[in-house]
Amino acid sequence: xxxxxxxTSGLAERxxxxxxxxxxxxAITFFLQRGYDATTVEDIVAAVDVSPRTxxxxxxxxxxxxxxIGESHNEELVAAVRARPxxxxxxxxxxxxxxxxxxxxxxxxDRVRSFRTLLSGTSALRGRWLIERQQDQQRLAAALADRxxxxxxxxxxxxxxxxxxxVTIAFDEWVADGEGDPVTRVHDSxxxxxxxxxxxxxxxxxxxxxxxx
Amino acid sequence: xxxxxxxTSGLAERxxxxxxxxxxxxAITFFLQRGYDATTVEDIVAAVDVSPRTxxxxxxxxxxxxxxIGESHNEELVAAVRARPxxxxxxxxxxxxxxxxxxxxxxxxDRVRSFRTLLSGTSALRGRWLIERQQDQQRLAAALADRxxxxxxxxxxxxxxxxxxxVTIAFDEWVADGEGDPVTRVHDSxxxxxxxxxxxxxxxxxxxxxxxx
DNA sequence: CCGTCGATTGACACATTCTGCCATTTGGCA
DNA sequence: TGCCAAATGGCAGAATGTGTCAATCGACGG
Numbered sequence: 225x226x227x228x229x230x231x232t233s234g235l236a237e238r239x240x241x242x243x244x245x246x247x248x249x250x251a252i253t254f255f256l257q258r259g260y261d262a263t264t265v266e267d268i269v270a271a272v273d274v275s276p277r278t279x280x281x282x283x284x285x286x287x288x289x290x291x292x293i294g295e296s297h298n299e300e301l302v303a304a305v306r307a308r309p310x311x312x313x314x315x316x317x318x319x320x321x322x323x324x325x326x327x328x329x330x331x332x333x334d335r336v337r338s339f340r341t342l343l344s345g346t347s348a349l350r351g352r353w354l355i356e357r358q359q360d361q362q363r364l365a366a367a368l369a370d371r372x373x374x375x376x377x378x379x380x381x382x383x384x385x386x387x388x389x390x391v392t393i394a395f396d397e398w399v400a401d402g403e404g405d406p407v408t409r410v411h412d413s414x415x416x417x418x419x420x421x422x423x424x425x426x427x428x429x430x431x432x433x434x435x436x437x
Numbered sequence: 438x439x440x441x442x443x444x445t446s447g448l449a450e451r452x453x454x455x456x457x458x459x460x461x462x463x464a465i466t467f468f469l470q471r472g473y474d475a476t477t478v479e480d481i482v483a484a485v486d487v488s489p490r491t492x493x494x495x496x497x498x499x500x501x502x503x504x505x506i507g508e509s510h511n512e513e514l515v516a517a518v519r520a521r522p523x524x525x526x527x528x529x530x531x532x533x534x535x536x537x538x539x540x541x542x543x544x545x546x547d548r549v550r551s552f553r554t555l556l557s558g559t560s561a562l563r564g565r566w567l568i569e570r571q572q573d574q575q576r577l578a579a580a581l582a583d584r585x586x587x588x589x590x591x592x593x594x595x596x597x598x599x600x601x602x603x604v605t606i607a608f609d610e611w612v613a614d615g616e617g618d619p620v621t622r623v624h625d626s627x628x629x630x631x632x633x634x635x636x637x638x639x640x641x642x643x644x645x646x647x648x649x650x
Numbered sequence: 651c652c653g654t655c656g657a658t659t660g661a662c663a664c665a666t667t668c669t670g671c672c673a674t675t676t677g678g679c680a
Numbered sequence: 681t682g683c684c685a686a687a688t689g690g691c692a693g694a695a696t697g698t699g700t701c702a703a704t705c706g707a708c709g710g
Contacts, residue, residue: 234706234707236657236658236705236706236707239658239705239706240658264694264695264696265695265696265697266695274659274660275659275660275661276660276696276697277659277660277661277662277698278658278659278660280696280697280698281658281659284697285696285697286696286697313635313636313637314635314636314637315633315635315636318635347568350568350571351564351565351567351568352564354564354567354568354571355560355563355564355567358563358567372637378606378607378610378625378626378629379629379634381606382599382602382603382606382626382629382630382634383634383635385598385599385602385606386595386598386599386602386634386635387635389595389598389599389602390595393591393594393595393598394591397591412591413591413595416591416592416595417595417633417634417635418633418635419633420528420630420631420632420633421592421595421596421599421630421634422526422527422528422531422581422596422599422600422630422631423526423527423528424526424527424585447677447678449676449677449678449686449687452676452677452687453687477665477666477667478666478667478668479666487688487689488688488689488690489667489668489689489690490668490669490688490689490690490691491687491688491689493667493668493669494687494688497668498667498668499667499668
């Protein structure tokens with residue numbers, strides 16, 4: 225045998241992967257069609273022809289299926305922030321990190337839209353996702369603190385919260401009015417963090433991309 | 438009869454109120470003792486001697502029982518922000534509004550601690566509560582925009598998110614290390630919003646209260 | 651090709667939350 | 681006292697998960 229049974233690289237492994245994807249595909253399709261709550265686990269497994277019990281072996285909960293789709297994006301972001309040179313200001317580092325991680329192909333974009341649409345439309349999902357975002361918040365705060373060679377303080381956590389809020393708000397607005405491309409919106413939203421958020425002046429922090437309006 | 442049957446002011450009303458409080462008290466006690474998940478609705482209603490069905494007539498869901506305890510605090514905050522004179526800067530208005538609404542007696546403080554402890558320890562509750570906070574976020578954003586005589590823009594939503602994040606982080610840290618009083622921590626946390634959050638400088642935004650350290 | 655081993659699966663039972671329904675009780679009020 | 685509306689209790693049932701065990705399937709060595 226190999227060292228362990230971790231990557232059984234073979235037919236069985238592909239079959240598992242295929243089942244997992246079939247479950248996810250069928251589920252997302254149903255969710256977008258009929259809504260998350262109106263789709264039961266029974267419906268999903270019927271479409272893939274596995275037992276309900278098997279569903280929960282692939283996904284700990286119905287919610288986790290959706291979460292798995294949009295997962296790990298923020299982990300990349302945090303890693304990218306850590307990878308930025310220490311000479312960059314926190315804002316610049318975050319902006320560049322976002323630029324690096326937000327490279328989306330056209331079909332990625334569809335996937336993200338589906339994901340965000342589900343998030344916006346289902347409070348159960350949204351709540352679950354916000355929990356995960358709080359963990360990302362801690363990780364980002366730690367990354368920002370590390371850049372200063374300090375232990376995380378309230379200031380860092382707050383900055384991290386603000387960054388993630390900016391990204392989230394940008395996506396929410398994008399899903400809500402369906403206009404423009406999300407990358408620009410995210411960038412503009414994050415750019416607002418350059419200013420004291422509670423000053424009255426709009427401080428002309430417009431789009432860094434194409435705002436010829 | 439009166440205009441309608443809204444306030445049946447009498448014995449029945451008191452009995453209902455008493456049942457409601459007994460349910461809440463028993464539930465919170467159990468939650469803090471054994472944990473939220475380890476306490477079933479069955480346990481709660483057994484302690485008050487009502488049927489499970491009745492529980493759900495008082496609280497739409499188990500989560501709502503907890504949420505009802507810490508509720509409406511942010512509504513006051515938003516109202517207070519609206520009530521501040523237009524001459525005040527957004528930050529000052531928010532700070533004064535917080536000062537007004539955060540007047541806590543010693544037993545209020547215990548209640549808040551219990552509430553926040555449950556929030557911190559139970560992700561299901563936390564998620565549910567974060568959803569409600571997002572609604573507060575929208576309301577606060579609208580209030581901030583109104584102060585400028587504008588419709589809410591991304592900038593306002595982001596500012597509102599930052600304010601609520603500051604408050605939340607302050608409470609979280611308070612619950613986590615159990616030191617100091619929350620009012621000071623909230624104030625200090627919110628004071629950080631006076632600066633661009635992603636500048637490297639700590640910008641000496643220390644406690645406005647007693648920081649002789 | 652065969653047989654064994656380990657992982658995957660299906661099924662069944664069960665706990666828990668929450669809802670719909672209806673009969674019963676209880677308080678309010680003439 | 682007696683009627684009415686509201687509150688309650690109990691029951692059946694849907695839906696999400698979880699634990700358990702036997703059956704199955706793929707991997708691998710002979």
